[in-house]
Amino acid sequence: MQELTQHIAATLQLLRKQRSWSLDKAAQATGVSKAMLGQIERGESSPTVATLWKIATGFQTSFSTFLEPSAAPQTLWLGDSATEINHMTGGNIAAKAIIPFDPTFGFELLQVTLPAGIEYHSAAHANGVTEHVIPLNGALEVLIEGQWQQLTVGDAVRFDASKAHGYRNHSNSEVKFHNLICYK
Numbered sequence: 001m002q003e004l005t006q007h008i009a010a011t012l013q014l015l016r017k018q019r020s021w022s023l024d025k026a027a028q029a030t031g032v033s034k035a036m037l038g039q040i041e042r043g044e045s046s047p048t049v050a051t052l053w054k055i056a057t058g059f060q061t062s063f064s065t066f067l068e069p070s071a072a073p074q075t076l077w078l079g080d081s082a083t084e085i086n087h088m089t090g091g092n093i094a095a096k097a098i099i100p101f102d103p104t105f106g107f108e109l110l111q112v113t114l115p116a117g118i119e120y121h122s123a124a125h126a127n128g129v130t131e132h133v134i135p136l137n138g139a140l141e142v143l144i145e146g147q148w149q150q151l152t153v154g155d156a157v158r159f160d161a162s163k164a165h166g167y168r169n170h171s172n173s174e175v176k177f178h179n180l181i182c183y184k
Helices: 002-019 023-030 034-041 049-058
Strands: 084-088 092-102 107-114 119-122 130-135 139-144 147-152 157-160 165-168 175-182
Touching: 002 023, 002 034, 023 034, 023 049, 034 049, 107 165, 130 139, 130 147, 139 157, 139 175
Parallel strands: none
Antiparallel strands: 084 092, 092 107, 107 175, 119 165, 130 157, 130 175, 139 147, 139 165
């Protein structure tokens, strides 16, 4: 976990430096407080999934940029080696980068685990971002344009992620799903 915290800190510092942004400017762009951004940069705090999404959106970069460095175009990813980050909201929501973002292709593939009884709302991502959700087990509901859509194994949905959306699991067991995120 310490390695991940250090990678997130270094990535955040690099992104700010590349843009010549102060912590104040980064806080304005991301909606994350200046104090929290400073703690993350110093490796004193490990951000939640929600905070990391805000930062990625504010910097107009992919979520997996903060999990792993971009990979070469022809790479083998082993599931056990993927970096995972957890977020506590009454339960553990986990997101794992299966295929990290590569600017050549413009997408990343995450595996998300949603515990039983959890409803998670995601803020809007940058304009042009599209999500594709594919349940791997059980039933999952996805909030799209204010309406909950039920998905089960074998279903898939694509939607405009530049609008607020969410994920809900009403079952008694965790649901895993692939989330393919395409950046325009």
